[in-house]
Amino acid sequence: MKETPLSNCERRFLLRAIEEKKRLDGRQTYDYRNIKISFGTDYGCCIVELGKTRVLGQVSCELVSPKLNRATEGILFFNLELSQMAAPAFEPGRQSDLLVKLNRLLERCLRNSKCIDTESLCVVAGEKVWQIRVDLHLLNHDGNIIDAASIAAIVALSHFRRPDVSVQGDEVTLYTPEERDPVPLSIHHMPICVSFAFFQQGTYLLVDPNEREERVMDGLLVIAMNKHREICTIQSSGGIMLLKDQVLRCSKIAGVKVAEITELIQKALENDQKVRKEGGKFGFAESIANQRITAFKMEKAPIDTSDVEEKAEEIIAEAEPPSEVVSKPVLWTTGTAQIGEGIENFWGDLEDSGKEDEDEGGSDEAIILDSIKMDTGVEVPNIGSQDAPIVLSDSEEEEMIILEPDKNPKKIRTQTISAKQEKAPSKKPVKKRKKKRAAN
Amino acid sequence: MEVGMHTDSKSRAETGAESGPRGPGCSLRHFACEQNLLSRPDGSASFMQGVAEKSREQLIRNTCEAVVLGALHPRTSITVVLQVISDAGSLLACCLNAACMALVDAGVPMRALFCGVTCALDADGTLVLDPTAKQEKEARAVLTFALDSVERKLLMSTTKGLYSDAELQQCLAAAQTASQHVFRFYRESLQRRYSKS
Numbered sequence: 001m002k003e004t005p006l007s008n009c010e011r012r013f014l015l016r017a018i019e020e021k022k023r024l025d026g027r028q029t030y031d032y033r034n035i036k037i038s039f040g041t042d043y044g045c046c047i048v049e050l051g052k053t054r055v056l057g058q059v060s061c062e063l064v065s066p067k068l069n070r071a072t073e074g075i076l077f078f079n080l081e082l083s084q085m086a087a088p089a090f091e092p093g094r095q096s097d098l099l100v101k102l103n104r105l106l107e108r109c110l111r112n113s114k115c116i117d118t119e120s121l122c123v124v125a126g127e128k129v130w131q132i133r134v135d136l137h138l139l140n141h142d143g144n145i146i147d148a149a150s151i152a153a154i155v156a157l158s159h160f161r162r163p164d165v166s167v168q169g170d171e172v173t174l175y176t177p178e179e180r181d182p183v184p185l186s187i188h189h190m191p192i193c194v195s196f197a198f199f200q201q202g203t204y205l206l207v208d209p210n211e212r213e214e215r216v217m218d219g220l221l222v223i224a225m226n227k228h229r230e231i232c233t234i235q236s237s238g239g240i241m242l243l244k245d246q247v248l249r250c251s252k253i254a255g256v257k258v259a260e261i262t263e264l265i266q267k268a269l270e271n272d273q274k275v276r277k278e279g280g281k282f283g284f285a286e287s288i289a290n291q292r293i294t295a296f297k298m299e300k301a302p303i304d305t306s307d308v309e310e311k312a313e314e315i316i317a318e319a320e321p322p323s324e325v326v327s328k329p330v331l332w333t334t335g336t337a338q339i340g341e342g343i344e345n346f347w348g349d350l351e352d353s354g355k356e357d358e359d360e361g362g363s364d365e366a367i368i369l370d371s372i373k374m375d376t377g378v379e380v381p382n383i384g385s386q387d388a389p390i391v392l393s394d395s396e397e398e399e400m401i402i403l404e405p406d407k408n409p410k411k412i413r414t415q416t417i418s419a420k421q422e423k424a425p426s427k428k429p430v431k432k433r434k435k436k437r438a439a440n
Numbered sequence: 441m442e443v444g445m446h447t448d449s450k451s452r453a454e455t456g457a458e459s460g461p462r463g464p465g466c467s468l469r470h471f472a473c474e475q476n477l478l479s480r481p482d483g484s485a486s487f488m489q490g491v492a493e494k495s496r497e498q499l500i501r502n503t504c505e506a507v508v509l510g511a512l513h514p515r516t517s518i519t520v521v522l523q524v525i526s527d528a529g530s531l532l533a534c535c536l537n538a539a540c541m542a543l544v545d546a547g548v549p550m551r552a553l554f555c556g557v558t559c560a561l562d563a564d565g566t567l568v569l570d571p572t573a574k575q576e577k578e579a580r581a582v583l584t585f586a587l588d589s590v591e592r593k594l595l596m597s598t599t600k601g602l603y604s605d606a607e608l609q610q611c612l613a614a615a616q617t618a619s620q621h622v623f624r625f626y627r628e629s630l631q632r633r634y635s636k637s
Contacts (some may be wrong), residue, residue: 040526042622047525052479056525085521087480137523140478284486284525285472296629297472313606 003089006215014216018204024212026052030253032208035261037155037268043182044160047284048152051210055289057152058135059160063174066122066129074121075131078107080138080149087141102146105235106136109150109191109224112230116157117186123165124172132163132185143210146222150193155265158187159272191232192261194223194254202240209251221247223254227262270311468570468618471625473537475545475633481521483546488536496532500539503586503596509549518548529572530558532584532598537622544630547635553589555622557615558582561603569618583611587619589626 014024021029033051040046044059066073080103082090089095110116121130134156138148161182164175197209199216206213209220219238225231231251236242275282276378285297471487478484504520520542522535536556543550560571560579568575576582581601588595594612603611 041528042526045526054478056523083521083523084519085478085481085484085523133505140480142479292474293635294476294633295472295474296625296632298628300469313609333503 001088001091003087005210011216012217014212015199018199018206018213020282023206025210027208029205030207030257032257032261033210035151035264037151037265038284039159039268039272039282041283044156044158046155047153048148048155050144050148050151050208052140053144053148054139055145055148055152056137056139057149059156060135061162062131062133062159062415063123063128063165064131065127070118071126072122072129073118074129076111076116076118077131077133078110078136078153079134080106080136080145082141085140086138090138090141101237102149105146105193105222105233106149106153108235109193109233110134110153113189113191113224113226115154115187115191115226115232117188120186124167127294132160132162132440134155142210143212143214144195144208146193147195147208150191150224151261151265154187154190154192155268158183158190160185160267161322189226189228189230189264190265191224191226192258193222193224193233194257196250198238198240198242202242202246205246207257212244221250223251225251225254225258226355227259229255230370249277271439335424340402377405441616444627468621469572471557471622472540473625473629475541475629481546483544483548484543485541485545487534491545496535498533499532499586499596501597503554504535504539506551506587507550507554507596508543509551512549518543527573529574529576530556530570530584533557533558533570535628536586541626544626551590553623553626554586554595555626556584556591557618557622558584559615561601561607561611561613565607567607567614569614579606583608583615585612585615587616588618588635589623592616592619 017024023029025033027033034049036049038047038049045057047054047056055398064075067075080099082095082099082102084090084092114291116132121132123129134153136152136156138145138149161184163177164180164183166173166175195208197206197213198204199206199217200223201218206217209217217238219236219240221236222234222243223231224233234247234251272282329339331337449465474486476484477486490552500520500522504518508518510516520539522538524535535553540554544553545601558570558576559582560568560575561581561583562568562575562579568579571579571582579601581599581603583599583601583603585594586596587593597612599608
């Protein structure tokens, strides 16, 4: 659905506050929101929360043939998805501009900076390499998607362990996680994006804009940097004109922020590693804070199923026996069969001569039909044998494809003789052809 | 014609794995849930429970349609978005639980709460509730039921595999017993959320 438009007074309020160096959530101009990183039970799965913006990152790997022009390098694949739950405006099919922009920026940041050593992903040159796939899902949009996504991507990649593989001559052995411990990826450095929002034609600048601030900003500058102060990607959008020293100042700020964030990431990774090694519980369920009132946990609960068998027997004994479903397939021609009848045709009363009443022996509990009508004159073997499919005789008159009309074109009708209308819907709306004998 | 109201319920479903195998007796795995964790949607919940995509969607949708009082909100679209974080068995049941909690969190009027329970029947007929992924794969039949909270009636069932009708009734009876625990969990987590302390 369409995004609720920002009202003019809200816009003015935000801009005036920024002019006075105030932010709605009380942060300073260069402050980041709280970053929280939690890991799942599998390696390579993590959720990063930047304030209220939440991104889920998942890494998986597969053995594939390499690209033709890069026979000794592994393949990296990044994908960011804006889930519909993140914002009401993110409908599938409606988000293309923003999605393309974010994906492109993420790729440039992570792929072109060569943070992952792709040569180490090669197993057999020219034949088998690892394809690493990073899937990011935005769960909640409260501004600054790109920062959260880049943090999630690099954390997931650092957390991930790929299966161990060994090559002996021509043989390649892939070990399962039970046989040999999975191996982490070789990561050279961690590029992290830092976003700067500009207001009033570049006069004011804010780091880590939240959603409201993003709506009123003039332009955005994203700098991807690693902790060694190397710029991996820089992108300025929105058409604002920045001075050289503004950009340099931003890069200095980015350097400081990236150092802090990298330290946080390292600490989170170490904590998780420690918990896993000590055999403690890990996973998202554990990372829910206990004291939060909106969170609740329950331990493993045994269920008493001792009386289940008696209950079940009671139910079966009391239940009526299942009704007999007499299914008699009628074979029209090779490859075309009919089971049951369609419901009555409401197209109008057509002549109904020559119907024959054929009541199925005794099966009043037939769910689908009470009686199968057969036309007179159709040479049908006696419908006493309930199991054999009925094959209509293939005289020339009946040698017709089901859709071809005989005398009355397009008069396909069903007939139900039974007094009570059997409106049981048949699953296939099969209409029974009325075949008339040409000359009796 | 503009839609008068749009309610979004979003939920996240995650099945967390318990370490170690479980004995043949029946027990439900560890549960955890968090509500109202996303700020953008009207309601959200995260449920962690120790294709066929389209058919699963259809099943969840039918269950929700059966309980949500749609007549109170004409011309309204209720979107339930489920994000699977990780799958460690009983995925459909966990999705159903998450959907129910999210609908509650969003304040959508319903005629009953519902919960999902999965049973697996292994080769010698032993019933296992809330199976792990490994148990599901090795089972002879896997049955998932959605039960309602008022009278533990069956809302939806989907099964895979071979089983006799006696076994079906047994699984259903076991699922009904298990659903009591799940509903107790719902009740306690909601009580906690709306409590003053």
